[in-house]
Amino acid sequence: MSGRPEKPVVRRPWHVWLVSIIVFALYVGGARDYLLILMNDTDYIRGQFGQGGVIYFADYPVILRIIWAVNILGGLLAPVLLIARNRWAFPVAVTSASAQVVLLIATFALLNRWAMLGTVTSWFDIGIGIVTALFAGYCAALRHRLNPERQ
Numbered sequence: 001m002s003g004r005p006e007k008p009v010v011r012r013p014w015h016v017w018l019v020s021i022i023v024f025a026l027y028v029g030g031a032r033d034y035l036l037i038l039m040n041d042t043d044y045i046r047g048q049f050g051q052g053g054v055i056y057f058a059d060y061p062v063i064l065r066i067i068w069a070v071n072i073l074g075g076l077l078a079p080v081l082l083i084a085r086n087r088w089a090f091p092v093a094v095t096s097a098s099a100q101v102v103l104l105i106a107t108f109a110l111l112n113r114w115a116m117l118g119t120v121t122s123w124f125d126i127g128i129g130i131v132t133a134l135f136a137g138y139c140a141a142l143r144h145r146l147n148p149e150r151q
Contacts, residue, residue, distance in 0.1 A: 012085065016142065020079035023135050026128065027075030034072050038065070049117050056116035064106060071099035075132060082139055090143050093136040100129045 036044045037057050045053045074096025081089035104125065107113040114122045 013142075016082060019135070019138060020083050023131070024076060024079040026131065027072060027079075030075060030128070031072050034068060049121060052116040052118065053121075056111065056113070060111075064103060064111075067099050067103050067106075071096050071103060071132075074099065078135065078139065082142070087143075090136070090139040093132070093139045097129070097132040097136040100132045104129050 033048070037060075040057075042054050045057055049056070074092050078089050078093035078096055081092055108122075113125075117125075
């Protein structure tokens with residue numbers, strides 16, 4: 001006996017695993033895209049995005065590559081942290097979502113993303129941004145549910 005009051009153990013909901021695996025899998029695909037584009041695999045780029053994609057990624061700005069890397073790394077790390085009950089899951093998820101939003105705004109506004117990559121890819125990437133933002137919200141909700149003293 002240490003004399004300190006013990007904290008009650010709060011069970012993690014079953015859906016934490018499901019949501020985390022889905023988000024992690026989504027970002028594994030994104031990491032693959034990122035690496036193949038970074039290596040300038042023109043066959044892959046052409047197959048995924050058409051000839052417009054080859055042109056689009058040929059002069060992709062370094063700062064946007066860095067923001068994209070932050071998004072991908074955060075998208076891979078946040079679900080793992082959430083499963084591990086690490087307090088950094090929420091800030092990492094927010095960082096990933098913020099990077100995705102910045103990336104979408106910059107590429108649609110400055111790089112003519114819609115015309116270069118097409119409608120399907122553009123909507124898919126917007127969907128990824130929405131999923132990432134929803135995941136950050138999910139992390140926040142769980143943070144408050146599992147740690148009520150943090151509210």
